[in-house]
Amino acid sequence: MDGARLEKALREMGEVGVTPSGGVNRLALSDADREARGLLVSWFRELNLEIKVDPIGNIFAIRWGHEDSEPVVMGSHIDTVRDAGIYDGALGVLGALEVLRTLDDADVETVKPVAVAVFTNEEGARFQPDMMGSMVFTGKLGVEEAYASRDDDGVTVGQELVRIGYRGEDSLTPSRYLELHVEQGPVLHSTGQKIGVVEGVQGIAWWHGCYEGQANHAGTTPIELRRDALLGASELNVRLRALAEELGRGSVATMGRLRPVPDVINVVPGEAEFTVDFRQYDMELFTEGKRRVESLVREAADRHGLSWSLRQSADAQPVRFDGAMVDLVESKAMSLGLSCTRMPSGAGHDAQFMSYVCPTAMVFVPSIGGRSHCREERTDPRDCENGARVLLGCVLDLSA
Ligand SMILES: [Zn+2]
Numbered sequence: 001m002d003g004a005r006l007e008k009a010l011r012e013m014g015e016v017g018v019t020p021s022g023g024v025n026r027l028a029l030s031d032a033d034r035e036a037r038g039l040l041v042s043w044f045r046e047l048n049l050e051i052k053v054d055p056i057g058n059i060f061a062i063r064w065g066h067e068d069s070e071p072v073v074m075g076s077h078i079d080t081v082r083d084a085g086i087y088d089g090a091l092g093v094l095g096a097l098e099v100l101r102t103l104d105d106a107d108v109e110t111v112k113p114v115a116v117a118v119f120t121n122e123e124g125a126r127f128q129p130d131m132m133g134s135m136v137f138t139g140k141l142g143v144e145e146a147y148a149s150r151d152d153d154g155v156t157v158g159q160e161l162v163r164i165g166y167r168g169e170d171s172l173t174p175s176r177y178l179e180l181h182v183e184q185g186p187v188l189h190s191t192g193q194k195i196g197v198v199e200g201v202q203g204i205a206w207w208h209g210c211y212e213g214q215a216n217h218a219g220t221t222p223i224e225l226r227r228d229a230l231l232g233a234s235e236l237n238v239r240l241r242a243l244a245e246e247l248g249r250g251s252v253a254t255m256g257r258l259r260p261v262p263d264v265i266n267v268v269p270g271e272a273e274f275t276v277d278f279r280q281y282d283m284e285l286f287t288e289g290k291r292r293v294e295s296l297v298r299e300a301a302d303r304h305g306l307s308w309s310l311r312q313s314a315d316a317q318p319v320r321f322d323g324a325m326v327d328l329v330e331s332k333a334m335s336l337g338l339s340c341t342r343m344p345s346g347a348g349h350d351a352q353f354m355s356y357v358c359p360t361a362m363v364f365v366p367s368i369g370g371r372s373h374c375r376e377e378r379t380d381p382r383d384c385e386n387g388a389r390v391l392l393g394c395v396l397d398l399s400a
Helices: 003-014 031-046 090-105 132-137 143-148 157-164 187-191 229-247 283-303 323-335 350-354 381-398
Strands: 050-053 059-063 072-076 114-118 176-182 195-201 203-212 252-254 258-261 271-280 307-316 340-345 360-365
Touching: 003 031, 003 090, 003 381, 031 050, 031 059, 031 090, 031 114, 031 157, 059 090, 072 090, 072 350, 072 381, 090 114, 090 176, 090 381, 132 143, 132 350, 143 157, 176 323, 176 350, 176 381, 187 195, 187 340, 195 323, 195 350, 195 381, 203 229, 203 283, 229 252, 229 258, 229 271, 229 283, 271 283, 283 307, 323 340, 323 360, 323 381, 340 360, 350 360, 360 381
Parallel strands: 072 114, 072 176, 176 360, 195 340
Antiparallel strands: 050 059, 059 114, 195 360, 203 271, 203 307, 252 271, 258 271
């Protein structure tokens, strides 16, 4: 395996959509995404891979084996958030490309086909929901519903797929799925471990809520007569934190958005819109946490005389990856002499949906300082190479 070649590919891909500030803007289905897809497909063609594009624009590049069977698939995504780094997603795709280049260099003929998957719109920064390509691929989201998703300018996924030339008609049935990814968190970097053996992905629930009270004069309205919507939301926020601490075992709850109306210094807020993000890895605790988040929303409203509405916009269940696949990743890391630790993923990944259709696992490598979704995102080139080596080891076993 050629670590320098992998690093060069990461840097070249990182030039696509780069801004003067040094961050990468490769929003899904944008011109930069089209350019990145073009670059990648040109690299796939150099290896004489068969290229397929499915209706949601996922790209599959297949290296045929002796057998005409279901391929072992490695993959990730090449879209980014705004002002991103060059590793999130790209490492999984380019690490997979490096695996195929290595197989070619060594004239390895596998029994099963081996393929690279490039999933559309993993990030959800422009079109929601995130992980759109893998959700459609695995039947968790209808393709028509995905086509209808609009960005802030009212442009749809369906229109953009046609415009950039990636609305295909092909399909693929994977036998196994492996995803190499940067950890995007601090665990590996801070403990000095080289490989994260990902056992699963925590459940994620999102809500959009609104409290309605009564806007009134901040000077003349006595405290006991107020119906302060922002106060209700503030109390909710504090109680969400307490809930996460009480549930424990890695529970996290976040009020990421809060918008008081009218948002004026001398007016009691009559309305407050808020969001809640709750995550937990254990299925039972995830279910209990969701129930309690919803009752906290009601309780805070009752205490402050508010009416309330709540809409759940995401409910991705916790996922446990296939035990044999997880064991395989661990054994390959160990046989390469790489220190490793089993861990859940805090972020969502295409692998969590792929796990519904075939045995799946993920390989994490350290993010320096735990930084991600920002231009400061870094991973040491040796760690990128280590991750790709683990991927290669697994693929050689699975495709034999
Ligand atoms: Zn990613």
